[in-house]
Amino acid sequence: MDQAVNKATTRIAILGAGMSGLGAAAKLKEAGYSVIDIFEKSGGVGGTWRDNTYPGCGCDVPSHLYSYSFELNPDWDYKWSLQPQILKYFEDFADKYDVRRHCRFNTEITECRWDDAANSWTLTDRAGKTYTADVLISGLGQLNIPHTPNFPGLDTFKGGAFHSARWDHSVGLKGKTVAVIGNGPSAVQFVPEIQKVVGKMLSFQRSPAWCRPRGQRAYDAKAKKYFAGADWRINWYRWRIRAFADFGFGAFLQKSPLGLADSMKKMCQKHLEDQVQDPVLREKLTPDFEPGCKRILISDDYYPALAKPNVDVLRQGIKAVTPDGVIGEDGQEYKCDAIIWATGFQSTEFLTPMQVYGRNGLSLNQAWKDGAEAFKGMAVSGFPNLFLLYGPNTNLGHNSIILMVEHQIHYMIQCIDKIAEKGVAAIDVTPSAMTAYNVRVQSEIAKTVWASDCHSWYKNEAGKVTNNWYGKTTDYKKETRTPDWTDFEVVKG
Ligand code: N01
Numbered sequence: 001m002d003q004a005v006n007k008a009t010t011r012i013a014i015l016g017a018g019m020s021g022l023g024a025a026a027k028l029k030e031a032g033y034s035v036i037d038i039f040e041k042s043g044g045v046g047g048t049w050r051d052n053t054y055p056g057c058g059c060d061v062p063s064h065l066y067s068y069s070f071e072l073n074p075d076w077d078y079k080w081s082l083q084p085q086i087l088k089y090f091e092d093f094a095d096k097y098d099v100r101r102h103c104r105f106n107t108e109i110t111e112c113r114w115d116d117a118a119n120s121w122t123l124t125d126r127a128g129k130t131y132t133a134d135v136l137i138s139g140l141g142q143l144n145i146p147h148t149p150n151f152p153g154l155d156t157f158k159g160g161a162f163h164s165a166r167w168d169h170s171v172g173l174k175g176k177t178v179a180v181i182g183n184g185p186s187a188v189q190f191v192p193e194i195q196k197v198v199g200k201m202l203s204f205q206r207s208p209a210w211c212r213p214r215g216q217r218a219y220d221a222k223a224k225k226y227f228a229g230a231d232w233r234i235n236w237y238r239w240r241i242r243a244f245a246d247f248g249f250g251a252f253l254q255k256s257p258l259g260l261a262d263s264m265k266k267m268c269q270k271h272l273e274d275q276v277q278d279p280v281l282r283e284k285l286t287p288d289f290e291p292g293c294k295r296i297l298i299s300d301d302y303y304p305a306l307a308k309p310n311v312d313v314l315r316q317g318i319k320a321v322t323p324d325g326v327i328g329e330d331g332q333e334y335k336c337d338a339i340i341w342a343t344g345f346q347s348t349e350f351l352t353p354m355q356v357y358g359r360n361g362l363s364l365n366q367a368w369k370d371g372a373e374a375f376k377g378m379a380v381s382g383f384p385n386l387f388l389l390y391g392p393n394t395n396l397g398h399n400s401i402i403l404m405v406e407h408q409i410h411y412m413i414q415c416i417d418k419i420a421e422k423g424v425a426a427i428d429v430t431p432s433a434m435t436a437y438n439v440r441v442q443s444e445i446a447k448t449v450w451a452s453d454c455h456s457w458y459k460n461e462a463g464k465v466t467n468n469w470y471g472k473t474t475d476y477k478k479e480t481r482t483p484d485w486t487d488f489e490v491v492k493g
Pocket of ligand 1: 060061181186317342343456
């Protein structure tokens, strides 16, 4: 067997030039693969950090950890960096690792179909052009398709309306009455920014969320010089952030050890009490579910913005849109000049709207009719040589997703090496391995706060938690260290 030859000829298609796709391409190149095509719908790299340009957009994971372990950056301006610098990090990464030349920009893949006879994937783009690949990798993640609820009258609104993840900078907000629908991590970042310029803000909150302090800090030249001095300094800092966050994972268990959940709740309650003096507003902003069931908001300036006289917090959702505003759940019309949908993403639909067909024409939608699931979050039985990065049950509520994606890349490359071996060509996770894995995942998730009573993007409509990993990042690292080949079968074309 001459594996080098096979590595050199294995055709790899990656969907998406965001954080996962770029990291995968860089590591695949390092491993000796060279026939790599990255299909990117937009005109540039960066994924979510290119799409989201709302005021105040930033990361709610500290930047020294929200970056690849193999591409440390001593130059972060803030502990929690803002979108322009994060986007630049990924753009610079694409240049340094020479990934751009593998990118096919403005190419949206609409269908991927496994060819049983040829043992390969056929990809079709929106223009109808087809491409062939031996291995298909999705770097689309969980939060790439914005969700705007289809309210009656949506198209009748006369003012400007847009989703937070597709911010329309041409809509002037200065002095205007602006309705913000939703209060998740996106809203919490842009509300303090636009509150300063709008005439009036109507903040519709169907269910207020728990919020903890952020403790933003800038890194001055001295701090950057310290980090630049030696890699171990950043690595030590990364290790501490990761270990502390993993220790705090206990706060997300229903039987929380060491009183961690109570401490988390007390911290959030104190934050609200410290920042909101008005008891009526405080009451409105007090959640009715356990902290962590939805992602905990992290902000120093969200509550103070909501307490400003030009903001009305309405503890209700909306029912409809009119030409002049929105109808609240209380049946009243609230007139406004602009509507901002901070209503999140189609998080549980994963690869949708793309159509994916596996062995014998099996559709992924059909395979996932009871909710998305994958083996180790990456492989789906019946879909050979397909690997999902940031796939089902790999999201975190407490630590950096980049850690998880790096573990996935490490595991996936071992699988692709297997595929490249002489006489293999295609592998598929066995139905029994996939079932056993997901039974275990769901039984562990039942012990976490994500399975408790709240509406969140971690669950599908039936209430199954399809998005989150059940443990610490170190648990997932162990899970993905080395493939057990008895979990896979070799597929003969
Ligand atoms: O979306 P969300 P997001 N009527 O789904 C409400 C990541 N992120 O964009 O809670 C009325 O959290 C919904 O109400 P409810 C991060 O992982 C990362 O804010 O369902 N309201 C909720 O308030 C985050 O978790 C960064 O009752 C409706 C809101 O809309 C994820 O993105 C920064 C509604 C949606 O909140 C999503 O955050 C920003 C309806 N029909 C975001 N439908 C980083 O820093 C929904 N809502 C990495």
